[in-house]
Amino acid sequence: MFAYIARRILASVPVMIVVALFVFLLLRLTPGDPAAIIAGDMATPAQLDQIRQSLGLNEPLVTQFVTWSGQLLSGDFGRSLISRTPVLTLIGQRLEPTLSLAIVTMIITLVLSIPMGVLAAWRHGSLTDSAVMAVSVLGFSIPVFVTGYIFIQIFAIDLRIFPVQGFKSISEGLWPFFSRIFLPALTLATIYIALIARMTRAAMLDVLGEDYVRTARAKGLSERVVLFRHALRNAAVPILTVVGTGFALMISGVVVTESVFNIPGLGRLTVDAILARDYPVIQALILLTSGIYVVINLLIDISYAFMDPRIRY
Amino acid sequence: QEIRAVMHSGIRVLDPVITTAHITRNHGYMIYDTLLGMDENLKPQPQMASWEVSDDGLTYTFTLRDGLKWHDGGPVTSADAVASLKRWGERDGGAQMMFKSVESLEPTGDKTFVLKLSEPFSYVLELMAKPSGLPTFIMPERVAKTPAGESITDYTGSGPFKFVEAEFEPGVRAVYEKNEDYVPRDEPPSWTAGGKVVKVDKVTWVVMPDVQTAVNAINGGEIDFIEQTPIDLLPLLQANPELTVEVLSPLGYQTMARLNWLNPPFDNVKIRQAAMTALGQEPILAALVGNAEYMKSCGSMYGCGTPFATDAGSEPIMSGPQPDKAKAMLEEAGYDGTPIVLMQPTDVPSIAPQPVVAAQLLRQGGFTVDMQPMDWQTLVTRRASQAGVAEGGWNMFFTNWIIPEVWSPINNPMLNGGGKEAAWFGWPNDPELDEMRTKFAQASDEETRKTIAADIQAHAYEVVNYIPVGEYTIPSTSRNSLSGMLKMPVPVFWNVEKAAD
Amino acid sequence: MSASTNAAEKTGDVLVVEDLVVETGGRNPATILGGVSLRVAPGETVCLVGESGSGKSVTSLATMGLLPKGALVARSGRILVEGEDVLTARPARLRQLRATRMSMIFQEPMTALNPVLTIESQLEEVLSAHSQMGAKERRDRIRSILELVKLPDVERMCRSYPHQLSGGQRQRVMIAMALVLEPKLLIADEPTTALDVTTQKEILRLIAEIQERLGTSVLFITHDMGVVADIATRVYVMRHGEIVEEGPIQRILETPQRDYTRDLLASVPALHPREGRAATSREVVLSTSELGMVYRQPSLFRKRQGTVAATDVNLTLTRGRTLGVVGESGSGKSTVARCVMRLIDPTAGSIRLRGEEIVGLSRGALRPMRKRIQMIFQDPNRSLNPRLTVGDSITEGPINYGTAPKAARERAKELLQLVGLPPDAVDRHPHQFSGGQRQRIAIARALAMEPDVLVADEAVSALDVSVQAQVLDLLDEIQTRLGVALLFITHDLRVAAQICDEVVVMQHGRVVEYGPTAEVLGHPREAYTRQLIEAAPGRHWDFPNFRPLAPGGPGSIEAME
Amino acid sequence: MADKATLAAAEPVIRQRFLPKIEVSRLRFAPTLAAICLAVIVAAAILAPLLAPYDPIAMNPMERLAPASWAHPFGTDPYGRDVFSRTLYGAQISLIVGLGAAFVAVLVGLPLGLLAGFFRWVDAVLMRIMDGLMAIPSILLAIAIVSLAGSSLWTVLVAITIPEIPRVVRLVRSVVLSAREEPYVEAAIAVGSSLIKIMWRHLTPNTIAPLIVQGTYVCASAILTEAILSFLGAGIGTETPSWGNIMSEGRLYFQLKPGLIFWPGLFLSLCILSINILGDTARDVMDPRLGKGRNG
Numbered sequence A: 001m002f003a004y005i006a007r008r009i010l011a012s013v014p015v016m017i018v019v020a021l022f023v024f025l026l027l028r029l030t031p032g033d034p035a036a037i038i039a040g041d042m043a044t045p046a047q048l049d050q051i052r053q054s055l056g057l058n059e060p061l062v063t064q065f066v067t068w069s070g071q072l073l074s075g076d077f078g079r080s081l082i083s084r085t086p087v088l089t090l091i092g093q094r095l096e097p098t099l100s101l102a103i104v105t106m107i108i109t110l111v112l113s114i115p116m117g118v119l120a121a122w123r124h125g126s127l128t129d130s131a132v133m134a135v136s137v138l139g140f141s142i143p144v145f146v147t148g149y150i151f152i153q154i155f156a157i158d159l160r161i162f163p164v165q166g167f168k169s170i171s172e173g174l175w176p177f178f179s180r181i182f183l184p185a186l187t188l189a190t191i192y193i194a195l196i197a198r199m200t201r202a203a204m205l206d207v208l209g210e211d212y213v214r215t216a217r218a219k220g221l222s223e224r225v226v227l228f229r230h231a232l233r234n235a236a237v238p239i240l241t242v243v244g245t246g247f248a249l250m251i252s253g254v255v256v257t258e259s260v261f262n263i264p265g266l267g268r269l270t271v272d273a274i275l276a277r278d279y280p281v282i283q284a285l286i287l288l289t290s291g292i293y294v295v296i297n298l299l300i301d302i303s304y305a306f307m308d309p310r311i312r313y
Numbered sequence B: 001q002e003i004r005a006v007m008h009s010g011i012r013v014l015d016p017v018i019t020t021a022h023i024t025r026n027h028g029y030m031i032y033d034t035l036l037g038m039d040e041n042l043k044p045q046p047q048m049a050s051w052e053v054s055d056d057g058l059t060y061t062f063t064l065r066d067g068l069k070w071h072d073g074g075p076v077t078s079a080d081a082v083a084s085l086k087r088w089g090e091r092d093g094g095a096q097m098m099f100k101s102v103e104s105l106e107p108t109g110d111k112t113f114v115l116k117l118s119e120p121f122s123y124v125l126e127l128m129a130k131p132s133g134l135p136t137f138i139m140p141e142r143v144a145k146t147p148a149g150e151s152i153t154d155y156t157g158s159g160p161f162k163f164v165e166a167e168f169e170p171g172v173r174a175v176y177e178k179n180e181d182y183v184p185r186d187e188p189p190s191w192t193a194g195g196k197v198v199k200v201d202k203v204t205w206v207v208m209p210d211v212q213t214a215v216n217a218i219n220g221g222e223i224d225f226i227e228q229t230p231i232d233l234l235p236l237l238q239a240n241p242e243l244t245v246e247v248l249s250p251l252g253y254q255t256m257a258r259l260n261w262l263n264p265p266f267d268n269v270k271i272r273q274a275a276m277t278a279l280g281q282e283p284i285l286a287a288l289v290g291n292a293e294y295m296k297s298c299g300s301m302y303g304c305g306t307p308f309a310t311d312a313g314s315e316p317i318m319s320g321p322q323p324d325k326a327k328a329m330l331e332e333a334g335y336d337g338t339p340i341v342l343m344q345p346t347d348v349p350s351i352a353p354q355p356v357v358a359a360q361l362l363r364q365g366g367f368t369v370d371m372q373p374m375d376w377q378t379l380v381t382r383r384a385s386q387a388g389v390a391e392g393g394w395n396m397f398f399t400n401w402i403i404p405e406v407w408s409p410i411n412n413p414m415l416n417g418g419g420k421e422a423a424w425f426g427w428p429n430d431p432e433l434d435e436m437r438t439k440f441a442q443a444s445d446e447e448t449r450k451t452i453a454a455d456i457q458a459h460a461y462e463v464v465n466y467i468p469v470g471e472y473t474i475p476s477t478s479r480n481s482l483s484g485m486l487k488m489p490v491p492v493f494w495n496v497e498k499a500a501d
Numbered sequence C: 001m002s003a004s005t006n007a008a009e010k011t012g013d014v015l016v017v018e019d020l021v022v023e024t025g026g027r028n029p030a031t032i033l034g035g036v037s038l039r040v041a042p043g044e045t046v047c048l049v050g051e052s053g054s055g056k057s058v059t060s061l062a063t064m065g066l067l068p069k070g071a072l073v074a075r076s077g078r079i080l081v082e083g084e085d086v087l088t089a090r091p092a093r094l095r096q097l098r099a100t101r102m103s104m105i106f107q108e109p110m111t112a113l114n115p116v117l118t119i120e121s122q123l124e125e126v127l128s129a130h131s132q133m134g135a136k137e138r139r140d141r142i143r144s145i146l147e148l149v150k151l152p153d154v155e156r157m158c159r160s161y162p163h164q165l166s167g168g169q170r171q172r173v174m175i176a177m178a179l180v181l182e183p184k185l186l187i188a189d190e191p192t193t194a195l196d197v198t199t200q201k202e203i204l205r206l207i208a209e210i211q212e213r214l215g216t217s218v219l220f221i222t223h224d225m226g227v228v229a230d231i232a233t234r235v236y237v238m239r240h241g242e243i244v245e246e247g248p249i250q251r252i253l254e255t256p257q258r259d260y261t262r263d264l265l266a267s268v269p270a271l272h273p274r275e276g277r278a279a280t281s282r283e284v285v286l287s288t289s290e291l292g293m294v295y296r297q298p299s300l301f302r303k304r305q306g307t308v309a310a311t312d313v314n315l316t317l318t319r320g321r322t323l324g325v326v327g328e329s330g331s332g333k334s335t336v337a338r339c340v341m342r343l344i345d346p347t348a349g350s351i352r353l354r355g356e357e358i359v360g361l362s363r364g365a366l367r368p369m370r371k372r373i374q375m376i377f378q379d380p381n382r383s384l385n386p387r388l389t390v391g392d393s394i395t396e397g398p399i400n401y402g403t404a405p406k407a408a409r410e411r412a413k414e415l416l417q418l419v420g421l422p423p424d425a426v427d428r429h430p431h432q433f434s435g436g437q438r439q440r441i442a443i444a445r446a447l448a449m450e451p452d453v454l455v456a457d458e459a460v461s462a463l464d465v466s467v468q469a470q471v472l473d474l475l476d477e478i479q480t481r482l483g484v485a486l487l488f489i490t491h492d493l494r495v496a497a498q499i500c501d502e503v504v505v506m507q508h509g510r511v512v513e514y515g516p517t518a519e520v521l522g523h524p525r526e527a528y529t530r531q532l533i534e535a536a537p538g539r540h541w542d543f544p545n546f547r548p549l550a551p552g553g554p555g556s557i558e559a560m561e
Numbered sequence D: 001m002a003d004k005a006t007l008a009a010a011e012p013v014i015r016q017r018f019l020p021k022i023e024v025s026r027l028r029f030a031p032t033l034a035a036i037c038l039a040v041i042v043a044a045a046i047l048a049p050l051l052a053p054y055d056p057i058a059m060n061p062m063e064r065l066a067p068a069s070w071a072h073p074f075g076t077d078p079y080g081r082d083v084f085s086r087t088l089y090g091a092q093i094s095l096i097v098g099l100g101a102a103f104v105a106v107l108v109g110l111p112l113g114l115l116a117g118f119f120r121w122v123d124a125v126l127m128r129i130m131d132g133l134m135a136i137p138s139i140l141l142a143i144a145i146v147s148l149a150g151s152s153l154w155t156v157l158v159a160i161t162i163p164e165i166p167r168v169v170r171l172v173r174s175v176v177l178s179a180r181e182e183p184y185v186e187a188a189i190a191v192g193s194s195l196i197k198i199m200w201r202h203l204t205p206n207t208i209a210p211l212i213v214q215g216t217y218v219c220a221s222a223i224l225t226e227a228i229l230s231f232l233g234a235g236i237g238t239e240t241p242s243w244g245n246i247m248s249e250g251r252l253y254f255q256l257k258p259g260l261i262f263w264p265g266l267f268l269s270l271c272i273l274s275i276n277i278l279g280d281t282a283r284d285v286m287d288p289r290l291g292k293g294r295n296g
C-alpha cells in the first residue's frame, strides 16, 4: 500500500512538471502586461518600462523560469506583482471559503444525488426514473450563474431565509456560516448532482444485473438492504471516479458561484489574477489546484481498496 | 460604527503615486493627507500646509500646520513633504511639466520648505491641489524614497484613517479604522479642503464582483454604500424607501475615443475627421447609460460646467452621426477600405458598450471595422504598442475620465502633442499644440487662459486629437442610516455619520 | 387459498407447481412457460433437464418469486411451497419465505457472492433478517454451518472475501448460505456446471449428504445427463417451456417415451474411447519441445513471482490426426493453445510448424505462418465480432493474404455450405444465429485460411449436448475431407474419448500422460488420469444405448484395473 | 409512425449499425420529446436568416431594453437589438460550439486513445501529458487561451475543446484495454490482420457507444462553458450572438427584464436537456444487458 502511494506520488511529479512548464509558457505567451495594470490610465511608455524593470519582467523567459523554479524548490512562491502581498498569504486567506464551499457542496451533492441515482436505477424505465433524471439533468442544463440568481431571488430576497451574499468563517458560529454557504453550495451542487446521480444510476444498473444481487434477494433481504448494502457498495468505484474527475468541473463552477455570492475564495482570486496577469499568483494557484487534483484522485484510488477488497495495491 | 461600502472596483495596488487608478487614489485620501486641498469653487486651499508666493511668482514657501503626526506617532516634517513631492514629480504628467521649470525644492526648517521656479509657471498651486490623477499625498521620507517605478510596501500615512494591513485581502476587502490622533482643520469641509472629521470607527471596502449581488445586498441591509450604482438597476433601489440614490460627483465622467495617429488610415487627418463625423454622442451615451437623467452631450474637452468649458470646434461631433457626409469625406480622402481595428474590452462594463455602437456608426459612415473583443489587460498592453496593425498594433479604443482629470489643458493627458516619445497612447505629433499648452501654463490671468484653452480645443478638434463622446454621472446609493456624504469628485468617508440601522 | 392448502396437505408435497404460464412483459408478450406442472416430495431430489433456453431457470426463479421485474410475468397457475402460494404472496411475506422455507443456489459461484462483503457478513445477514438470534448465537450458527459444508479453517473463511476462495469453496459457501436456516426446499440451478469434474463430484456428494441429514427436498436443474443419472430420484424433461416427459430416473434412462428425450440421451458421448483410426500420413505438421510459459506481472519495485502455467510440454501432431488435450481447470491447456497460436510468447522451448521454428518470430515474420494454423475459440458468442457480417468475418483472413474480396466471398459461401449453413448467411450478423450455428461459422472462418492445423480450445463446451454432437460430427467430416490436423482441447473426457486419436493429460502445467486415446482413457497408467475418469458423472450408464454399463464392460472403471 | 421517424433521424448510427436487436416498437416518451425538441432547435438555427425579423447585430440604442411586443417578441437588449433574432442566431453559434467541441474532441481523442490503449510506451508518455492537461482546471485554461488568441468563435471553440480531449482519450483507452482481450480480437490476430485493421475494424466500433454518450456530455458542457466564459468576460464577442453571451449581457437585468435571460436560457436548457436525454437513452439502449433483458 505504501509502496503504491509512494509510486503514485512519484508518478505525479512528471505531471506536475508538465503542468508547471505548460502554465509558465502559456502565461508568458499571453498578451498582457502587469505593469500596465499597476500604472493605470495615464502612464507613459517610459513609466511602464520603469515598473517592468523593477518587477523583473524584462528578463529573458528562461531566466525568469529558472528563477521561479529555483524559488519554488526553496518553498518560496514569491509575491503578487500587483499588490506585493506574498502569494502564500493571498492563498491562505482564500483557502477556507473555497474549502468550505467545496465540502458543503460535496455533502449536499452526495446526500441528494446518491439516493436519486439509486431510486432511478431501482425503478428503471418507470416514470420515477424519467422524473428523477429529468430533474437532475435540468440542474445541469442551466448555467450556474442563472441558478444562483434564481436561488437568491427565491430564498434571500423573497423568502428572506438566507443573506444575499458573503462568507463567514465557521469559527464565527454555525448559523452565520451555514446561512451564507448553503445557497452557493446548493447552486454549485446542481451541476454536480446531475453528474453523480446519473453515474450512480448507470453504475447501479450495471450492478443490479449482477448475480449476487439476485442472490441477496433470494436470501429474503429487504430491498433497502439489497440496494444500499449489496448493490451500492459495488457501484462505488465508478461513482467515486466521477467524484474525482468532477473536481475539475467544480472549479469552473466555483469561479462563477464565488462571484455571484461574493465569496472571497480561490476561484475569484484565480480569475482576478489571470485578468491582471499576476504571474506568480496564477502559477502558484494552478500548481495548487492541479496538486489538489492529483491528491484527490490519489485518495480516490486508495479508497477503491476500501470499497472493493479485490483491489490491492 | 462601521461603514461597509462597495467601491467601484477592488483595490490591489496600494501605492497612490505609482498608479492613477481611482480606487488607489481613494485609498490615498483615506490614509494620507494632501499638501493642499481644492474647494468646491476649484480654488486651492491649505490642507497640510499653507503657502506664500513671492511677488515675482517664482518662489513658493510652504509651512506645515501644527499637530500633524504619522500613524506610528512621529511628527510630519518638511523633509517628508519634499521627498513625497519629488516622487510625485517623477510620475505625474502635470508635475513633470512643472518640474521642468523648478530650480529647487528644499526644506528650510522642520516645518517649512521652499519651491523655487526658474521660469514662470502659473499652475503650481492648482497642480498641487488637484483632487484627482495623482494628488500630492504626503508620505514619510523613508517611504517616499522608494524608486518611482517600484510599489511602496509601508503604508504609514498621516491621514484621517489608518489602514489595517492585517485585514487587507486584495480583491476581497480593505479595512480602515479611525485615526484617533488626527487633528482636522477648523474650516468646514469643502471637497478636499477643510476639516476632515471622522465620525465612524471603521470603514470597510467590500469588493463585489457582481453588481447584481451588490444591489441585492444593499437592499437586504448587508452593506451601507455603493459608490457606483448601475443605472439600469436604479428601479430596484429607488423603490426601497430605506435607500437614498444620489449623484455625489455632479461633474461626472467624460467618455472618449482615441485614434492612433501612427497607423493607417488614421495617420490621415481627413480620415480622422471623417470618423468624427460618422460618430455621434447620443447613440453611444444611450447604449452606455440609457437614462437621460444621468447623461449629457458635451462638446467641451474640459468637461461642461468647468472653468474652461467651451464648445469651440465641437460642431462635427455635436451634430450627431452624419453617415453620408462621412462617406463623402472618406471618398475625398481616398480611403481604401483598410479595416479599423477597434479594441473592445469585454470585462469592463463602463467601456464595453462604446466600441460596439461606434463600430455600427463607423460602418454606416463607410468604414470597414474590425471590432476585436479582448480583456482589459490585453487592451492596455496592446494600446501601448506603436507597431502596425498587422504586428499587434491598433487603430482605435475608448476610455473614460473623471472631469477633474481633463478639465484643463495641463491636466488633460490627451492634449499632449509629444509624438511617439511623450504623447499619450495614440501619439499625436503636434508641436503646435504643445506650444499653445506652454503659453497656457505661463499665462497669468484667467481670461487669457480661457482664450488659450478655447484655441487649444478648437485646434484639437481640427486635427482630431481625440473625440469626446459625451458625459455621464453615476449615482451612488446609501442606506438612510448614512448621512453627511460629501458631494465631490472623490468619494471620501470623513464627515459621514452612521445612525443605528 | 384454502383449497391450495388442502391440496398440499393431501399430497404432503414441499413444492407443487400447477399450470404455470410465464410470459414476457410488454405490449406483445411471448410465452416462455406454457403451463408447467411439477411436484417435489419431502426428501426427494428432482432433476429438471432440457436444452438451453427451455425454461428451466425461469421455472426456478418463478418459484423463488424472483422473475425479473417487468421483463417476465407469471400469467396464471400456482406455485405452492408447503401449501402457500408464492405467486399471490405479498412482497414482505415472500421475503420471509425465502431462506426459511425455500432457498436457491446459482450456477456461477464466481459471481453469485457479493465480492465486497466478507463471507461471515453475507451469512450473518440471512440470520439477522429472518431470526431473532443474538449475536453470539449467530456466530456459532455460522461456524457450524460452514463446518457442515466441510470448509477448512472456518475462522479464516469467515473473514475472507469471496475472491480469496476457490470456486469449489465459494459454491460450498453458497450452499451453506442456502441451508443455514434449514429450509424445506433447495433449488439448485446448475450449481456445478462452472466447476471442474473433480470439484463437481465433491459438491454433488455434499448436497446428497446434507439432504440426508436435514431431510431437505432438492429441485436440481442441469443439462448434464451424467449428473442426472448420478443423483436424481425423479426427472422432468423440459422443452420449449413445457414439460415433455417425467418419471423416475430409472425409467427415463432406460425407456424414454418421447423422441426428444431419446435424442437427448443419445447425444451424450460415451466415455468409452472410440476405435483408433489408422494413420493416413506421417507428415508432422506441428510439434513443440520443452514448451514453457510463465506469466509475469510487471511491478516497479520488486520482482513478482510469475505463475508457471506450462512446463516441458512436448507434443507432436501429424497430418489428418486429432490430438486431444485434457485436464482439470487451470492445468495449462489454454496456455499451450495460445502459445502454439503465438497469441502469447512462450517463455521457453520451441514450436515448429511444418518444420519451421515460430518462436521468436516478429509480428511481420509471423504473418505468413498464420495462414498455416487457425483456431476455433470456446465461446462462439464472443469470438465473432458482433458488428461484422458473417461474410466479413470469414473473408477477413483471405483478404489479408491477398485474395480478391469477390473471390473470398464466393469461397465463404461455399464454406458456409460445407459447415451446413445456407450461403445467404454471409450477409447476416452473428446474433441472428444460434450458438451451434455460430460455432459452425467460426469453423468456416478457420477453414477459409486453408490451414494445416486447427486448434480448438473448448470448442464445444459452451454448446448443448445435441448441438455439441452435431458440431463434433462436422469436425470429423471436415477432417476426413480436408485432412487438417486438429489440436483439440477439452475438459470433457467423453468428448475427448469420441474424437481424439491421441490424448495428452495435463496437470499443473505438465504433461502427465500422453498416448493413443484407447490406451490413455481405456487403461490409464497415472493416478491422476484415473481420478479424472472416476470423477466423470454418470460413469456407470451407457446413455446412447439406454442401459447401464455392465460392470467390467468396456469403459467402466472396473475394466481398467 | 412520425415519432419513430424523428427518433431514427436523430440517432441513425445507433439504430442501424450497433443496435440491430433493439426494437423501437415501444417508443419512450422522454427521448421522443427530446428528439423533437432538438430537431426544432437545429431547424431554428439553420433557418435563422429566414426566420429572424432583424439583423442580430443591428442596434438601436434609442430603443434599448424594450419590453416584449409584436415587433420584438422577446424584447430588446441594452443596445436595442432584437433578442428574438439574436436568440435564433445564437442557436447557430451555441450549436457550433457544442457540436464542434464534441466532434473535435472525438476526432483528436479517438486516435490518441487507440494508440494509448494498444502500445504501452505511447500509453506511458501520452497519459502523463493528458494527466497534466486534465489537472489544469479547464475554465482557467480556456480563459488563458482566449486572452492569448483574442476572443473569437474559433478561439473559444479551441479553448473549450482542449480540456475535453484528455477525457475522451481516457475513455477510448479504457474501452480499448478491455476490448482487445475479446476473443474476436484474438481471432483477428490469428487470421493475420494488421494492427491498423484491427484498431479500425474491431476496436473502434466498440468505442462508438461510449463515445456517443461522452460526446453528448461534451456537447452540453461546451455550450455551458461558453456561457460561463461570457459571464467572466472571456467569451465570444458581442457581435457574434450566442446563447451564452446573450444571457451574460442580460444577466444584469435578471430582476427587471427577466426575458433577456429567460428566452436564451430556455432554449439553452431545452437543448442541453434534450442532448442529455438522448445521450442517456443511447447508453441505456446500447447496454446489451438492459436492452435484451437478462435471463436467470
Ligand SMILES: Nc1ncnc2c1ncn2[C@@H]1O[C@H](COP(=O)(O)OP(=O)(O)OP(=O)(O)O)[C@@H](O)[C@H]1O
Pocket (backbone or CB within 6 Å): C295, C296, C307, C308, C309, C327, C328, C329, C330, C331, C332, C333, C334, C335, C336, C491
Ligand atoms: N494472462 C494470464 N496471466 C497470469 N496468469 C494466467 C494468465 N492466463 C492464465 N493464467 C494462469 O495460468 C494457469 C493455466 O491457465 P490456463 O488458462 O492455461 O488453464 P486451462 O487449462 O485452460 O483451464 P480452463 O480449463 O479453466 O480453461 C492458471 O493457473 C491460470 O490462472
Ligand SMILES: Nc1ncnc2c1ncn2[C@@H]1O[C@H](COP(=O)(O)OP(=O)(O)OP(=O)(O)O)[C@@H](O)[C@H]1O
Pocket (backbone or CB within 6 Å): C024, C032, C050, C051, C052, C053, C054, C055, C056, C057, C058, C059, C068, C071, C072, C223, D292, D293, D294, D295, D296
Ligand atoms: N429477462 C428475460 N426477458 C425475456 N426473456 C427471457 C428473460 N429471461 C429468460 N428469458 C427467455 O426465457 C426462455 C427460457 O430461459 P431460461 O433461462 O429459463 O432457460 P434455461 O432452460 O435455464 O437455459 P440454460 O440452460 O441456458 O440456463 C429463453 O428463451 C430466454 O430467452
Ligand SMILES: [Mg+2]
Pocket (backbone or CB within 6 Å): C056, C057, C058, C189, D296
Ligand atoms: Mg438457466
Ligand SMILES: [Mg+2]
Pocket (backbone or CB within 6 Å): C333, C334, C335, C458
Ligand atoms: Mg482454458
